[in-house]
Structure formats: C-alpha cells, structure tokens
Amino acid sequence: MIENFPFYLSLIVAIILLIMLANKIKVAYPVLLVLAGLMISFIPGIPMIRIDPELIFIIFLPPLLYEAAWSISWKELWKWRRIIGSFAFVVVFLTAISVAFVANYFIPGFSLALGFLLGGIVSPPDAVSASAILKFVKIPKRMSSILEGESLLNDASSLIIFRFAMIAVATGQFIWYEAALNFSWMVIGGIGIGLLIGWLFMKGQKYLPTDANMDTILTIVAPYVMYMAAEEVHSSGVLAVVSGGLLLSNHRHTFLSTSSRIRGVNVWESLAFVLNGLVFVLIGLDLPEITSGLEGVSLSSAIGYGLLVTAVLVVVRILSAYGAVIVTLVARNYINVADTRSPGFKAPIIMGWTGMRGVVSLAAALSIPTQLYAGGPGFPQRNLILFITFIVILTTLLVQGLTLPYLIKKVNMPSFDDHLPDDEADELLKREMAKFTLVHITNNYGEVFQKSPFLQQIHEKWRGKLEEGADIKISPEVRLAYLDILNQQRQWLIAQNHDKNQHYDEHIIRKHLLQIDLEEERIGLIH
Template identity: 85%
Template sequence: MIEHFQFYLSLIVAIILLIMLANKIKVAYPVLLVVAGLLISFIPGIPAIHIDPELIFIIFLPPLLYEAAWSISWKELWKWRRIIGSFAFVVVFLTAISVAFVANYFIPGFSLALGFLLGGIVSPPDAVSASAILKFVKIPKRMSSILEGESLLNDASSLIILRFALIAVATGQFIWYEAAFSFSWMVIGGTGVGLLIGWLFMKAHKYLPTDASMDTILTIVAPYAMYIAAEEVHSSGVLAVVSGGLLLSNRRHRFLSASSRLRGINVWESLVFVLNGLVFLLIGLDLPEIVSGLGGVSVSAAIGYGLLITAVLIVVRILSAYGAVIVTLIARNFITVADTRSPGFKAPLIMGWTGMRGVVSLAAALSIPTKLYVGGPDFPQRNLILFITFIVILTTLLLQGLSLPYLIKKINLPSFNDHLPDEESDELIKREMSRFALDHLTDHYGEVLVKSPFLQQLHEKWKIKVDEDTDVKLTPEIKNAYLDVLDKQRMWLIEQNHDNDQRFDEDIIRKHLMKIDLEEERILLMH
C-alpha cells in the first residue's frame, strides 16, 4: 500500500474536485464519483484496486452508520416507526424473495438459495445516495424522515439475510427454527450490545476529566467498539451501532459540553465527507477486477442479468410503497397511526423511486467466500453475483439518481403540513425563548440585573428580539447568570422536542441548540 500512497492521496484530491463539480452542476456526488472511478480504472498504469470487504465493514460502515444515527430525528423516527420498520425489514425480505425466484428462473445455474443470497445483497437502498440527491430538491419532512430511518435499519436486515443464505448455500439445507433463534439473537443481542456500550461511553464522557478533543476521539472510537463487540458475540454489528448511536445522540446534551458538541460536528462532517467519497470512487475503480472474474459468462449476458435484477428491485419497491399505504389506510381503523390522511399516488411513487444501491451491497457481495468451505470447491456463481451487484449499483445510481430530482419537481408533492413552515417556526421559537429567558432572568437575577449594563442590554435585546453583541467586560457573577439563562433556554428547547410538540421540526430545534452552544462558547472565551 505504501508504494501507492501518492495514488491514494491523489484520489482524495480527485474526490474534492468531483464533489465540487457535482455541487456546481447539481448532480448527486455518488453518481459522479462512481462514473469517475469507472473511467479512471481504464487509464493505463493505474494500480489495480482490490477492495477488502473487511475494510468496508470494519473501517467504513460503523462511522457512517453512527453519524447517520446522530443526525436523524428520534422524534420523527418514533412517529413513523411502523412504516420505517416495514420498509427496513418486510420490504427488504420481500425484495430478497422476489430476486431469488427471478434469478432461479432466468439465470442458468442459480438455485433458490443463491438467488436468496443475491437478493439479500442487493435489497438495501443506500442512504448516502438518497440524501445526496435530495439536498437539491425539497420534499416533505415525513418522506425524508422515513428514508433516513429506513436506511439506518435496512442494512442490518439485509446482512442478516446474507448470513442465512450463505449457510443454506454451503450446507444445502435451511432449518427454520435454528434460523428463527439466530435471527432473534442477532436483533436482540445487537441492540443490547449497542445500548450497553453506548451507556458505558456516556458515563465515560460524563465522569472522566475529558476535554473537547478527548470527547471527539471517544465519539470516533464508540462505533467501532459497538460494531466489533456485537460481531464477536455473533449478533448484528449494524444494529449495535445504530442503537448505541441513537442512545448517545438523544442524550448528547446531558454528557457533552457545548465545546465538545461544536468541535465534534466539524470533525465528523470532515470524516464522513472523506469516507463517503472514497467508498463511491472505489466502487467504480473495482470494476476491472470484477469483470476479470466472470469466467465463462459473457459480459453482455452478465449485463442483461444485472439489468433484469435491477428491474425487479425497482418494481418490487414501488409496489411495496403503494402496498404500505394501503395497509396503513386499513390499519388506521384498528390502531392509532401517525397520519390518517391518504398520501395519494404521488408520495409512494417517489418513495419507490428512491431505491439507489451502494456501498453495503458491494461490501456484502465481496464478503462471499471464494470457497464453500476450507479446502472445498469454489463458491458457485460468486463472480457473477459480484458483477450483477455492480450493475445494480451503477444502474440505480444513474437511472434513479439522475431522474429523481426531475421527478420530484414534476410531480409537485403535497406539503402535508406536518410542521409549521421553517420561517414561522424560527420566529416562534425565538419569541418564546426570549419570553422564557426574560422571565427566568427577572425572577432569579433581579439584583444582578439592576447593576449590570450587560444583562440590561440582554434584557432589552430579548425584549425587541434583535441581534447585537456587546464588548462590556463580564464579572464572574454576571457571566454565571448569563450562562445559567442559556442553559435554561437549552433545557426548554429540549423539553419542547421531547414533549412531541409537532409544531416544530427537530432540525429547527437543533439549529437553535447550536446557536446556544455557540453563544456559550463565546461567553466562556471572554475575559
């Protein structure tokens, strides 16, 4: 690897330039990176790229999942838990079954077990691709929340299917009660391990004498600890990272200082930026090695199989999206659902069209062993499965990735009015926070307020809701009073969010929490 260090360094520079270009021409960067990697791979003299699946599973997957868990709104995740659960587990399973039967019927040499293996590999949509595409268009909050929540869980369900399928192919049999027990342990064990390790890290942040740099390093170590620990006890590492990440994210204001939160955001944004860029570029660069392993199957036939499986994935997801709506409309007569209104035909179509595949599918395909067992025969159809997976990733990124923004604009989705408009929410939160701060300052710091020009200015600022700084020197007494008010504002915002106040989108709440963190950091740095 050392001899190719300059090449890998140049890839980082290429990623930055390509993402800048993608933002300029308003194309999702995963699309551009995969195509660029594909083109680069044909340049003479380029070093052969071999992607080790353990590299992706261990190095790339835990931090990417962990960052997604920190970014998602727990309130929205819980509100839409039924539809998210159905897409993340039921739809993934139905997709794998559909692919199994189609592959068994149309692809020579594919048994049902091999088809189920392929289905488990290509069934989970990629979260990064969808989020990169959706940033160029505006969709209702409920849809983005469902997509984000689904992407957190569908990787786990697909990798569970992968494990069972590998056992079925290797042994030639499928014992349902053993599979049911194994599935239960992977779900319960993975979730439990993630929560336990997340709790331990939360206590470490809270009680150890850490600073902002140490806290940031601990947040980087946490997902790897969760993933490896869960895999060591043969449960789901993905669910461990997701459950632990959600626990820590939801309680971040209890154990991390404002400084740690602010610095951590900057570090994680840069880390995820590089990891995502590398993964998608490496997918394109890996094509020559995949093609060279096809053996007796012609490239044209393999492409045809890949396009057939892609069509199955798209059709099944769209049908599942409409099926989910029908089930919800029926279920609302018997149970309480998040929304009783019919979304019409537009929203399910968009949900169905957001099924771009990516890094997890490729890593899963690469994880197939070369031999059925040690010293045994070659694993059947391994290279063809790899090639089909690559075609699925490339086709869904290009076809759905490039057309999705146009489709969203053309369809003109309803707003659903789940929350107040952002501008209205922003003004309402500012006004209510100002009123809350005024009451707290007057009730608890009346004497300090009388003798402090700084607090008097703040009092007036909150009264008229304007932004103005002051260069007045603060005494410890005044500084403590102001920091206490900021902390009370922070707690008020968190309570508003946890009380399931559906007026406010959690993203707006988080924006104001960050403003408070920035103000607290500014005050602490003042002499």
C-alpha cells in the same frame, strides 16, 4: 501500499473537486464519483484497486452508521416507526424473496439458496445516494424522515439474510427454527450490546475528567467498539451501532460539554464527507477486478441478468410502497397511526424510486469466499453474483439517481403540513424563547439584573431594541447567571422538541441549540 500513497491523496483531491462540480450542476455526487472511478480505472498504469470487504464493514460502515444515527431525529424516527420498520425489514425480505425466485427461474445454475444470497446482497437501498439527491429538491419532511430511518436499519436486515443464505449454500440445508433463533439473537443481541456500550461511554465521558479532544476521539472509537463487540458474539453489528448511536445522540446534552459538542460536529462532518466520497470512487475503481473474474457466461448475458434483477428491485419497491399505503389506510381503523390522512398515490412513486444501491451491497458481494470451505470446491456463481451486484449499483445510481429530481418536480408532492415552514418556525422559536428568557431573568435574577450592564444589554438585545454592542467585562456572579440563563434556554428548546403538540422540525431546534452552545463558548472567552 506506500508507493500508492500519492495516488490515494490525489483521489481525495479529486473527490473534493467532483463534489464541488456536482453541487454546481445539481447532480447527486455519488453518481459523479462512481463514473469518475470507472474512468480512472481505465487509465493505463493506474494501480489495481481491490476492495477488501473487511475494509468496508470495519473501517467505513460503523462511523457512517453512527454519524447517521446522530443526525437523524429520534422524534421523527419514532413517529414513523411502523412505516420505517416495514421498509427496513418487511420490504427488504420481500425484495430478497422476489430476487431469489426470479434468479432461480431465469439465470442458469442459480439455485434458490443462491438467489436468496443475491437478494440479500442487493436488497438494501443506499442512504447516502438518496440524501445527496434530496439536497437539490424539496420533498415533505415525512418522506425524508422515513428514508433516513429506513437507511439506518435496512443494512442490518439485508446482512442477516445474506448470512443465512451463505449457510444454506454451504450446507445445502435451511433449518427454519434455528434461523429464527439466530435471527432473534442478532436483533436483540445487537440492540442490547449497542445500548450497553453506549451507556458505558456516556457514563465514562460524563464522570471522567475528559476534555473536548478526548471526547471527540471517544465518539470516533465508540462505533467501532459497538460493531466489533456485537459481531464477536454473532449478533448484528449494524443494529449495535445504530442503537448505541441513537442513545448517545439523544443524551448528548447530558454528558458532553459545550466545547465537545461544537468540536465533535465539525470533526464528524469532515470525517463523513471523506468516507462517503471514498466509498463511491472505490466502487468505480473496482470494475477491472469484477470483470476479470467473469467466466462461463458472456458479458452481454451477465449485463442482461443485472438489468433483470434491477427491474425486479424497482418494481417490488414501488409495489411495496403502494402496499404500505393500503395497509396504513386499513390499519388506521383499528390502531393509532402517525397520520390518519391518506398520502395519496404520489408519495409511493417517489418512495419506490429512491432505491439506489451502494457500497454495502458491493462489500457483501465481495465478502463471498472463493471456496465453499478450505480446500473445497469454488463458491458457485460467485463471479456472476459480483458482476450482477455491480450492474445493479451502477444502473440504480445512474438511472434513478439522475431522474429522481425530475420525477419529484413532475409529481408535485403535497406538503402534508407536518411541520411549520423553516423561516416561520425559526422566527416563532426566537420570539417564544425570548419571552421565556425575559420571564426567567425577571423571576430569578432581578437584583443581579439591576446591577449588571451586561445583563441589561442582553435583555435589551432580546427585546430587539439594541444592536450588537462592544464587548464588556462581566463579573463571576453575572457569568454564572448568564450561563444559567443559557442552560434554561437549552432545556426549554429540548422540551419544545419533545412536546408532541409542537410542530417544530428538529433540525430547527438543533440549529438554535448550536447557537446557544456557541454563545456559551463565547462567554467562556470573556475575562
């Protein structure tokens, strides 16, 4: 390991350069990173890289899920909960079933149980790939929210299918009521454990004398504790991290200090950047190990099987997207839905084409044991399953990843008017918050305001009549008043975000909350 350390350092430098190139040529960086990993793997003398699935499931997956849970809008997640739930669970199950029957029929030696195993592995789309591509194109906010929400949950449902299929292959039987009970425990137990541990971390950070450094470290530790605790009792570690992350994210302003929030954002952005880059390079670097184990089937046949499974995944996802539209149009006559308007037939095309697969699928395939049990026969079709998974990942990343921006521009999606345009929302929020602030100062700090040049300057600045002035000293009384004003602004913004009658995008709200945090930090530096 130590002798390969310079190689790993050079990988990180290469990842940074490749992502810079991807941003320059407007290509999703996962595509370039996988291709770069493939090319590097053919260089003579390059160390053989073997991806340990435990490395993905323990080291990479918890923080990436946690960071996604902190970034996503809970308001949007709840608003589109039905469609998100259907894609994250129902569509994943339908995909696994379709792959199972196709593999059983077309691939020699593939039992139905092995087909379900393969289906569970390749059924979850990768969130990072889609989000990286969507940076360069404009799509309605509702679609990006649905894709982000789906990506938080589909790993859990696919890994549940994978776990049950492994049992069926090893034992040769599937007891449906036991599977139903286990499934219920994995879902309920995973969510419950995540919420409990998240609540404990929240209370600990709120009442213990932590500082910004300690809080940041605790936020890094939290997803690992959630994941390992849930897996230890055989529930879903993915759901534990997601539920705990959502809980902490939505209460971040109640238990984290301003400094902790600011510092945590910077640390998590850098950590997620490195982890996402590494996992896609590792996919390409693992090709020699994958192809070396391919025996008993020709390379051309194995590639054909991989392309067949890829076609099944794409077709099922597109059909499911159209099916979701039809179900919504029918259901709106009987229940309240997020939007009664028809999304048309353009949106399902985009939703269906965003099914790029990624590192979770490869890690699941690699975690298949080489033997059915200790000292027993080899696991049937393990190497072929691994190779098909690699072909699926590579094909979906290259074909869908490179064509999705063109398809989005060609389809010309409607805006749906879910949210105000960013510029308009930004200006409106500034004006409304300024009105609220001026009223609060007048009603609560009239006397202090009359005696304080600092508050008068801030007052004038908010009214747009004064440019940024020179720093001036402020008294403790004025400092407390100003900090209270900033806190009132923060609470007003949070209330606007929770108001169902407002159409502000949450990322605009969060931008203004960050500005308040930065201003509060600046005031702390004025003596």
